[in-house]
Amino acid sequence: MASATGSPRPMPESPSSSAKAGKHGRFRRRLRSRIIVSFVLLGFSLTALFAFATNWARQRVESQLVEEVMNRNVDEYARRYYVDPTHAPDVPFQQLKAYFYPREKFERVREERPEWAALPNGNHNVSGVDEDGKPFSYKLAVRKADDTWFFLAYDMTESMRGEQQLKRALFLSVIVFSLLSLVLGWWSASRVMRPVSDLAARLRAYRGGTRHPEPLAPRFPDDEVGQLAEALDDYSARLTEVVQRDREFNADVSHELRTPLAVIRGATELLLTRPGLDEKMLQRLQRIQRAEQQCSDLIGSLLLLSRNERGQGCSNVARIAEQLLEAHRAQLGGKPLELLLEGERELVVDAPEAAVSVALGNLIGNAVKYTQEGQVRVRVLDNAVEVIDTGPGLSEKDAASLFQRGYRGTHAGHSQGGGIGLSIVSRLCALYGWQASIRPGDGQGVVGTLTFAPAG
Missing domain, CATH: 1.10.287 (Helix Hairpins)
Structure with a gap:
């Protein structure tokens, strides 16, 4: 039986190679995206941190300065009052409003300004909405003596509006600098990835x-x-x-x-x-x-x-199976084993007889080797061939590993063989687009199936 190799024909791109190419493309996109995202996160983080630090420093400095002014003024206000209680001392600044209440007016304060009456000595922030619906904010310095309560209010409404404007400016700066980081990251990623992409393109261009x-x-x-x-x-x-x-x-x-x-x-x-x-x-x-x-x-x-x-040829599967069975019959000796051929006789596949003989011969050879008595039946179907034996069966571990190179099944024992026969079958199937499988039989033994690629 001569081997007809013929001229090679182009192989279709396998799904695994397409998946790998898609995976590598996604990896390149992810790598570039990671560079861009890193720049954006860095720009956003630095700008946001700077904005937070600026706002915090402004609030802290302003609060310290205002409280220092208020402490000096409320103390001065109290000193002048005790010098001449009959006249209310002048307030030195326009934004400051001073109030003093002697003991007989403590109840009035509790009725008219209960929030002031409840405050302890010190500086406090007071905010809310006035009768016209406009927000207000002021700092209130409280000095409560046994005979007189002193209050000094510092109007912070304009400062609050300035703070809001500063926050909007800082928020806008964060957005602007994040967008600039995006542009810079995109440009840097393109510059960084260009030589890598060029190298990958040159590698892909070389096809051997x-x-x-x-x-x-x-x-x-x-x-x-x-x-x-x-x-x-x-x-x-x-x-x-x-x-x-x-x-x-x-x-x-x-x-x-x-x-x-x-x-x-x-x-x-x-x-x-x-x-x-x-x-x-x-x-x-x-x-x-x-x-x-x-x-x-x-x-x-x-x-x-x-x-x-891929070698080309027209191989009759039934004729090849009969030749293989005849070869094994001559080697059975006294082994009580019957080798049968069933099914279609006209199945022809587009492959050299050598390839079909090796793939099918390994399935038949394993069935004959491990079946001590009974039958080995080769059944030719419309587009496949089954090898059914009455041997010792198949474990789940063997079923999952039989087509791995070097694996020998549980029932191999001390029999000859390196465990590469079914590995060769698997490689032939990958070359010609066939499928090979081995599963446990209905009652006993195993069923090996070789499914050929559809014609055309």
């Missing part, structure tokens, strides 16, 4: 090939991005060397392994044409012929996987 990639480091300044480009150049050189060695190895394998297999095939076919062969010799020669065919199929499939190329 036989030529060496153009060095990146000379196109960037000697900064962090330049160091990254230099590291990428070094990695690219080492990767190109590895790829070149891989190509040479593939070419050597294709030539050096196919040549002795061709010699074995020719010698086997020649021996099979000799008359008078006894039954044992005939069986051994047929076994050698099947082993040579399996090696050729496996080599062809592995070469396709190494080059990531």
Whole structure:
């Protein structure tokens, strides 16, 4: 059975690669956005902190100055009153209003100004709304002696209006400087990200090939991005060397392994044409012929996987399954196992027979290996093939890990094998768009399913 590799056809972009590209694009947008947001937060925080500090300092300084003036004046007011109680002392400032109440007027104060009467000695802030609905604010200095109460009010209404205007100006400055930080952040992010985006664009532009990639480091300044480009150049050189060695190895394998297999095939076919062969010799020669065919199929499939190329061909699944079952029947010995083929006989897939034989052969081989008695049935469906056995079954851990490279199932025991057969099946499925699965059977055993890509 010759392997038909044919010419490679373009592979559609896989969803995983699209998802990765979208993820990287979102990462770049998020990185640029983080730079912009950092600038905006920094500008907003500094401006808001400055505005808060300015307003707090203004209030503190103003409060200290006003209270100092009021303390001096209320003390002076009380001193003058005690010098000449018959005349109310003059108030030295226009914004200040002084009041004094002797003992006989204490009740009047409690009735007319109960809030003043309840205040202890010291300076107090008083605010509210007057009869006309206008807000007012003043500081009130209180000095209560046993015989006289002194009150000195300092009008803070204009100061309150000035404070409101200052707060509006500070709020506006916070908004303006935040917008300026946004503009500066956007400009800085564009400048910072431009060399990174240029480097990413040059990396995406190189799609591989036989030529060496153009060095990146000379196109960037000697900064962090330049160091990254230099590291990428070094990695690219080492990767190109590895790829070149891989190509040479593939070419050597294709030539050096196919040549002795061709010699074995020719010698086997020649021996099979000799008359008078006894039954044992005939069986051994047929076994050698099947082993040579399996090696050729496996080599062809592995070469396709190494080059990531889809081979073309028209493969009859039922015929390949029958050949595989016949090969296993010859190796059963005295094992009480029945190998059956059921279902459609006309299913044809667009793939080399080597690829179908390796993928389906691994499923059949595992079923035959682990089923000690009973049946192994290969059922060909409209667009899939099932391998059903009556073996020891399948655990949940095995079902989740069987297609991992190097994993050997619970029932592998001391049997030969490196646990890479189903891994090769998984890689072939990814190459051709097939699907492979293994699940527990209805009663016992397992069911392996190979679903082919729809035609067209």
